[in-house]
Amino acid sequence: MPVPGGAKGAGPTVAMVPDGDDRERLVCTDCGYVRYDNPKLIVGAVCTWEDRYLLVRRAIPPREGHWCLPSGFMELGESTEDGAAREVWEEACARVEITDLLALYNLAHISQVHLVYRARMLSPEYAAGPESHEVALIGWDDLPWNDLAYPNVAWALRQHRAMRGRANFAPLGIPADADHPV
Amino acid sequence: MPVPGGAKGAGPTVAMVPDGDDRERLVCTDCGYVRYDNPKLIVGAVCTWEDRYLLVRRAIPPREGHWCLPSGFMELGESTEDGAAREVWEEACARVEITDLLALYNLAHISQVHLVYRARMLSPEYAAGPESHEVALIGWDDLPWNDLAYPNVAWALRQHRAMRGRANFAPLGIPADADHPV
Ligand SMILES: [Zn+2]
Ligand SMILES: [Zn+2]
Known part of the structure; x- marks a missing residue:
């Protein structure tokens, strides 16, 4: 029984489309766990x-x-x-x-x-x-x-x-002049 | 090699604190995968x-x-x-x-x-x-x-x-009179 810090299985690393789904998810080929990864x-x-x-x-x-x-x-x-x-x-x-x-x-x-x-x-x-x-x-x-x-x-x-002194405004997004997304 | 739709391992179901972490995460006892579950x-x-x-x-x-x-x-x-x-x-x-x-x-x-x-x-x-x-x-x-x-x-x-006719307002939250959170 591998545990964190010990030897580990690969975890969910293989991309496949689970039954009933419409896109690829990462699946663990050791145990079949499907990872529904979200942002x-x-x-x-x-x-x-x-x-x-x-x-x-x-x-x-x-x-x-x-x-x-x-x-x-x-x-x-x-x-x-x-x-x-x-x-x-x-x-x-x-x-x-x-x-x-x-x-x-x-x-x-x-x-x-x-x-x-x-x-x-x-x-x-x-x-x-x-x-x-x-x-x-x-x-x-x-x-x-x-x-x-x-x-x-x-x-x-x-x-x-x-926005100093202002309240109740829509949250701002990425500035239009940002040339680097992160 | 169990795959989705076939026999599956339990997946990450056991709560334990991984090395270097400060709270319990779900761990798969079959393969050691740690699930960092987020909202x-x-x-x-x-x-x-x-x-x-x-x-x-x-x-x-x-x-x-x-x-x-x-x-x-x-x-x-x-x-x-x-x-x-x-x-x-x-x-x-x-x-x-x-x-x-x-x-x-x-x-x-x-x-x-x-x-x-x-x-x-x-x-x-x-x-x-x-x-x-x-x-x-x-x-x-x-x-x-x-x-x-x-x-x-x-x-x-x-x-x-x-909010009809209004723009640029802070996003609204759960109404104060909501008595049921979902
Ligand atoms: Zn696994
Ligand atoms: Zn597993």
Whole structure:
């Protein structure tokens, strides 16, 4: 009985069309398990304290060492807002109030949907969680534009800035001038 | 080598915490595969032609025989908008233009996130797809309120009605007066 950390079967690696389905799914030829793989939801937040932005420097791959918004895969049994607040807590040890949805980015080529919320920090306290090298509250003029983990971090920061003072707007998408989809 | 439709192993059914993880995941004791299960995205659309709403009567469980909006699980490699338009095509054989995001419903107790778009039909043509008994364009006063597949169908229809003539608004959530979460 192989278990995680021990020897493993191949898992679902062979593409075939299951009975009654209309497209290929990955199937495990060891045990017959069919994986109905769906796009992943990534939830995160642009968190602010006064005029400063909460960024985390990643301590894990991918993009280790680069600055990112607190964000990650949504877990079972939580709402998108609760997931975003959980990621802020796990990565930046900060407590926030989620205010509204800033952006929805479809990264279809990697089957990810990113939901980026706006959030207000409840205090200026923060600390590096286990997945972060460091955490910082950074003013607009000092943001590390050349050292961001992903283009969508820059998109969200710029859109957050553009939407200051506005509420009740449709979530923004990938900027029209984005030339790199991730 | 069991394959789909033949004898199957149990698949990932045993809960344990994999090495390096912080919570239980389902593991297959036959082959060691670890299932990182995430919430599912359901995409759908309130589609209109003039003042009428496009509904499909489900031909498959769950809620077979009841009226629903075209909607379903998002597939890999598509955007949320493309997924919503695909579901409309598969279930109602109608071509639509997705206009904007009407609602985002967190059904956390069943780990689903529903994105409901507004869409304009490009013509009044439609037909039942393989998962539908029938499809109809129905005026507001004739909507089958007592025969809807899920409460969220009613939420979306009412919110669509409330938002007529409005654009660029934050996606609506579960109505405050909803007493039944699904
Ligand atoms: Zn297997
Ligand atoms: Zn297995």
